[in-house]
Amino acid sequence: MAFDSQESQTSSVGDYYESEEEEEDDYKYFEEEDLMEDSETFSKENSDPEWYEHSCMPSQEVWSIIKKEVCQLSQDLQVTDPIARLLLYSTKWDKSLAVSKFNGDKNQFFIDAHIHPSKPKRQPLEPCTECPICFSSDDANYQLYCGHSFCCDCWISYIISKLERGVSLGIECMDCDVLMGFEVIDTLLVKRSSVIRRYYQLALSQIVESHPLLRWCPGRDCDMVFAVKEPLPKRIQCTHCNLATCFQCGEEYHSPTDCESFKNWLLKCRDDSETAHYITSNTKDCPKCSSAIEKNGGCNHIRCTKCSFDFCWMCLSAWAKHNNEYYACSRYQADPDVMKAKVTKAREALKKYIFYFERWDNHHKSLLLEEETRFKIQTRIKEQVSNGEGTWIDWQYLLDAADLLRKCRYTLKYTYPRAYWMIGDKKHLFEYQQAQLELEIENLSWKVERATITDRADLERQMAVTEIRRVTLLRDFKHY
Amino acid sequence: MASLHITRVKREFREVVSSEEAQKSQIKIEIIDESDLTKLKGTVIGPPDTPFEGGTYILDIRIPDTYPFNPPKVKFVTKIWHPNISSVTGAICLDILKDQWAAAMTLRTVLLSIQALLQAAEPDDPQDAVVAKQYKGDPELYRKTAKHWAQTYAGAPKTTDDAEISAKIDTLLQMGITETKAREALSTHSWNLEAAVDSLFT
Numbered sequence: 271m272a273f274d275s276q277e278s279q280t281s282s283v284g285d286y287y288e289s290e291e292e293e294e295d296d297y298k299y300f301e302e303e304d305l306m307e308d309s310e311t312f313s314k315e316n317s318d319p320e321w322y323e324h325s326c327m328p329s330q331e332v333w334s335i336i337k338k339e340v341c342q343l344s345q346d347l348q349v350t351d352p353i354a355r356l357l358l359y360s361t362k363w364d365k366s367l368a369v370s371k372f373n374g375d376k377n378q379f380f381i382d383a384h385i386h387p388s389k390p391k392r393q394p395l396e397p398c399t400e401c402p403i404c405f406s407s408d409d410a411n412y413q414l415y416c417g418h419s420f421c422c423d424c425w426i427s428y429i430i431s432k433l434e435r436g437v438s439l440g441i442e443c444m445d446c447d448v449l450m451g452f453e454v455i456d457t458l459l460v461k462r463s464s465v466i467r468r469y470y471q472l473a474l475s476q477i478v479e480s481h482p483l484l485r486w487c488p489g490r491d492c493d494m495v496f497a498v499k500e501p502l503p504k505r506i507q508c509t510h511c512n513l514a515t516c517f518q519c520g521e522e523y524h525s526p527t528d529c530e531s532f533k534n535w536l537l538k539c540r541d542d543s544e545t546a547h548y549i550t551s552n553t554k555d556c557p558k559c560s561s562a563i564e565k566n567g568g569c570n571h572i573r574c575t576k577c578s579f580d581f582c583w584m585c586l587s588a589w590a591k592h593n594n595e596y597y598a599c600s601r602y603q604a605d606p607d608v609m610k611a612k613v614t615k616a617r618e619a620l621k622k623y624i625f626y627f628e629r630w631d632n633h634h635k636s637l638l639l640e641e642e643t644r645f646k647i648q649t650r651i652k653e654q655v656s657n658g659e660g661t662w663i664d665w666q667y668l669l670d671a672a673d674l675l676r677k678c679r680y681t682l683k684y685t686y687p688r689a690y691w692m693i694g695d696k697k698h699l700f701e702y703q704q705a706q707l708e709l710e711i712e713n714l715s716w717k718v719e720r721a722t723i724t725d726r727a728d729l730e731r732q733m734a735v736t737e738i739r740r741v742t743l744l745r746d747f748k749h750y
Numbered sequence: 751m752a753s754l755h756i757t758r759v760k761r762e763f764r765e766v767v768s769s770e771e772a773q774k775s776q777i778k779i780e781i782i783d784e785s786d787l788t789k790l791k792g793t794v795i796g797p798p799d800t801p802f803e804g805g806t807y808i809l810d811i812r813i814p815d816t817y818p819f820n821p822p823k824v825k826f827v828t829k830i831w832h833p834n835i836s837s838v839t840g841a842i843c844l845d846i847l848k849d850q851w852a853a854a855m856t857l858r859t860v861l862l863s864i865q866a867l868l869q870a871a872e873p874d875d876p877q878d879a880v881v882a883k884q885y886k887g888d889p890e891l892y893r894k895t896a897k898h899w900a901q902t903y904a905g906a907p908k909t910t911d912d913a914e915i916s917a918k919i920d921t922l923l924q925m926g927i928t929e930t931k932a933r934e935a936l937s938t939h940s941w942n943l944e945a946a947v948d949s950l951f952t
Contacts, residue, residue, distance in 0.1 A: 402854055403754075403758070403818060403853055403854065404754050404757060404758070405757065405758075405761055418854070420853075420854075424754075424853070427754070427819055428819045428853055431816050431819035431820060432819075442852075443852075444819075444852055444853035444854050445852050445853070445854035446852070
């Protein structure tokens, strides 16, 4: 049954193409390309611009990735695993860089990687029984590869003090800048399992943060890690908490807007939205210096506190022109002067922002409502099924439609920040496609809400059209 | 057994007292209160061929519980005009007192490093931006100011008698400004009396 419903959906997509000749060409073109390409990756990326190869794993699995990378490097360079790990840590897990540096000035590389001390030892250390830190000779001393030797208790206290400050992989010798490898930590902390656990916890989080191909899931209290093959500003979705984010910046997924514009947009929204609304509804701009002025009572004679310009609140022209009309302005402005143009410019910028913000915000709210719609559909399906009209599976397409609607609206929402920062000729095309998508989404939304009473084929056609609009927009306006 | 940081302080105290530098009375360390060894008083002498030559600089040294795994907190009590030391609070910008601290370092090495800092300032890593700017832009004026401060606050021998400086400070004193404030304002504004007055009265 499920298979049936799937099939009928694909056939309706086909129907749609037959009715639209232009689109059909497109479709064939992509199909041909798909066939030509052997690589699965390439074809997937072509048919779905949002497709991104990534895996999501519990954080502990990162250790096996790291272990593999370290093993590979240690074999290639014929060094020990601890050394290979320190080398990779210094090149931020870039293996080819590590190999090329190793083949270049190896000595310098070892100094850069804090395997060899950057400065020669201050004095040759004689084997002494007394620990130079606590001056006791009761404990056995432990010597690091740099030759500096301290008692185990001091080493442990030192490691703990570093962990308290959030340092783990970067813990150096107590007397020089040589890094302490895992094997040193393991040896020293062999009896302190809670400290060792803390160390590896911090080390793991530091590794994920510094590794270009790994990222923590930004979900609250989520312990999952994403691994990708190539760092791109594309969609990753957590298999545990379901949150969809952007791999590059870790913010919510924001295609087709690029990371930087999106960040600016969020910043602008945080800073400006409430203020901007207040300003538009309650203030006017000074005709001379364009500062926003709020009239808090009194007469229409306003003096700007910034530039001391006297003007009339009603007509926004100089007060001096008003002669005796103190309390009401009846001056009719036949030709607005230059000052007015300046005022308009400042207002225009604000208006532009509000325009985009309102649309962004509107789709955001609609998205929340779509959740409700989905819930309502579920109840409706239940009713239908209990009334004996079809089975649950027969009505499954309604949920698919609701999901698609949500997906499309999500993309549409994130087109607004992009449009806001966009300039030039491309903007026309972008806004045209955006409008098209908007239109189809509204149609879809209307049909989804009345889904049980309208024609199923019609709804499925609408779904296909909307999805094509969405994919086309994403493909035509790649943000990376 | 006393805790590690106290054991260390006692030992390092002895180290400083018996050190070669202390013999030459270049550095000194004193215990303020026998019952509290976490508060110490350090002294360094301004090194020769610097504006601080012959000045006696008192330092406030606090030993944290986590010593020697974390650095001691050290600041100047004596006022000083130096790019890496705040002319107002006496806070010191020195790498070994921050991230470059190593547990094997001692109070002796700290005092010697501070003395070395007086000898060779690092204006590119400033604590006091005003002083650092002057150090780079007008080294002659910096030396003059630093020397004046050393003579006034650190008891450096008066080798020059700058009547012009005294006159400017006197002018401000007559306006009801305290001497310390007057000196700070004038030093900050390159001894420009008008600019100093402006900064004090606005």
